[in-house]
Amino acid sequence: MKKTQKITLNALLAALAVSISAAEGLLPAFAFMPPGAKPGLSNIVTMYASKTLSVYNALVIVVLKAFFALFTRGATAFCMSLAGGVISTLVTAYLLNRKNGRLGCIGIGVLGAAAHNTAQIAVAALITNSGIFYYLPFLLIASIVTGSITGSILHLTFSFTEKRSTE
Amino acid sequence: MKILKQRDILVLACVLAVAALLYFCMPNKKGSIAEIEYDGNRVAEVHFAALGENEVKTFEINGVTIKIDREGAHVAASVCKGQVCVHTGKISKAGQTAVCLPQRVSVRITGNAPFDGITG
Numbered sequence: 001m002k003k004t005q006k007i008t009l010n011a012l013l014a015a016l017a018v019s020i021s022a023a024e025g026l027l028p029a030f031a032f033m034p035p036g037a038k039p040g041l042s043n044i045v046t047m048y049a050s051k052t053l054s055v056y057n058a059l060v061i062v063v064l065k066a067f068f069a070l071f072t073r074g075a076t077a078f079c080m081s082l083a084g085g086v087i088s089t090l091v092t093a094y095l096l097n098r099k100n101g102r103l104g105c106i107g108i109g110v111l112g113a114a115a116h117n118t119a120q121i122a123v124a125a126l127i128t129n130s131g132i133f134y135y136l137p138f139l140l141i142a143s144i145v146t147g148s149i150t151g152s153i154l155h156l157t158f159s160f161t162e163k164r165s166t167e
Numbered sequence: 168m169k170i171l172k173q174r175d176i177l178v179l180a181c182v183l184a185v186a187a188l189l190y191f192c193m194p195n196k197k198g199s200i201a202e203i204e205y206d207g208n209r210v211a212e213v214h215f216a217a218l219g220e221n222e223v224k225t226f227e228i229n230g231v232t233i234k235i236d237r238e239g240a241h242v243a244a245s246v247c248k249g250q251v252c253v254h255t256g257k258i259s260k261a262g263q264t265a266v267c268l269p270q271r272v273s274v275r276i277t278g279n280a281p282f283d284g285i286t287g
Contacts, residue, residue: 051168073248076268096168105168107175114182124266128204128273133189134262140186144179155170 006053013053014061017045018068037142040113043088044150047112048157050093058089076127083123088116105158109151113143198261198276201240203233206271215240231272233265240274242267 001009021042042065050058062085070078092112095103103111117139124132199216202209205228213224218237226233230246239259242252245267252267258276266273 074269076271080268102172102174103178104172104175105170107172107178110175110178110182124268127268127271128207128264128266132264132266132273134264137186137190140182140189144182148179152170155168158168 006057010049010053010057010060013045013049013057014064017042017061017065020045021065022068022072037117037139037146039146040116040150041153043092043109043112043116044154044157046085046089047092047096047108047150047154050089051096051158052161055089055093055097058093059086062086062089079123079127080120084116084120087119088112091115104151105155106148106151109149109154110144110147113147113150114140117143197259198239198263198278200276200278201235202275202277203228204273204275205229213240228272229270231267231270233272233274235274240276241265242274245270245272 024038024041027038046058046061049061062082066078066082066085069081089112092108092115095101095108095111118136121132121136121139197216199214201213201215203211203213203226210228211226213235215224215235215237218224218235220237222236224235225243226235231242231252232244234241234243239257241257242255242265245252247267247269249269252265252272255265258265258274261276261278264273264275
């Protein structure tokens with residue numbers, strides 16, 4: 001890929017990630033999910049970017065998304081978004097780009113979601129008090145569900161784009 | 168890229184195991200004190216187990232309304248957008264917390280119940 005192509009794709013993916021997370025914020029609270037849990041669909045975009053572009057391009061998307069959270073939802077949302085995004089992107093980028101990786105898309109999606117939630121809980125504990133760790137087990141179970149969904153969609157995206165590029 | 172490999176199931180099992188471990192390590196006893204914190208500082212402490220039958224204490228801190236009665240504490244209303252704190256519902260066990268991150272207000276249950284086995 002040429003440099004301009006990379007920059008354009010990165011910008012498109014960043015816009016996609018921001019719009020997905022904005023749309024996700026409009027969804028009502030889910031039944032059987034802990035309060036505040038979201039499906040984290042924009043993680044699909046950052047995972048896709050860290051595989052097709054590089055981990056740096058994925059981190060650019062994370063930072064842009066965090067600034068979007070800062071302007072629309074304030075400083076607390078900025079810290080939460082940045083912490084969760086950076087940690088989960090580092091974890092998933094490492095797992096996705098590892099040679100002879102023994103993990104499939106679902107495992108990577110779940111680990112990414114779990115890392116995301118744990119980092120956010122840690123930041124929330126810094127802001128308030130450590131009692132919030134009470135939520136962690138529920139969020140981990142939620143991340144199994146949401147991570148499986150994002151991982152499956154990521155797999156679909158990969159198989160679709162690979163088919164397109166070989167045609 | 169495969170969608171699911173053998174290791175993935177192991178990963179799922181591990182995350183589930185960690186969640187279960189954390190859950191069972193959490194103190195599960197009924198608490199007796201509700202602590203309200205704002206910006207990391209404790210602003211109020213209510214010994215809720217000692218309140219009267221129909222006694223309700225109401226606190227308003229930075230746009231968050233917290234109501235405490237004999238059965239526990241809950242966030243009745245908040246000016247924040249997400250309303251996560253309100254949806255948390257009533258908390259009464261030691262270690263439970265209802266947090267409103269946008270307003271930096273939290274209420275946490277601590278302490279052991281002075282009496283065991285009072286029901287109803």
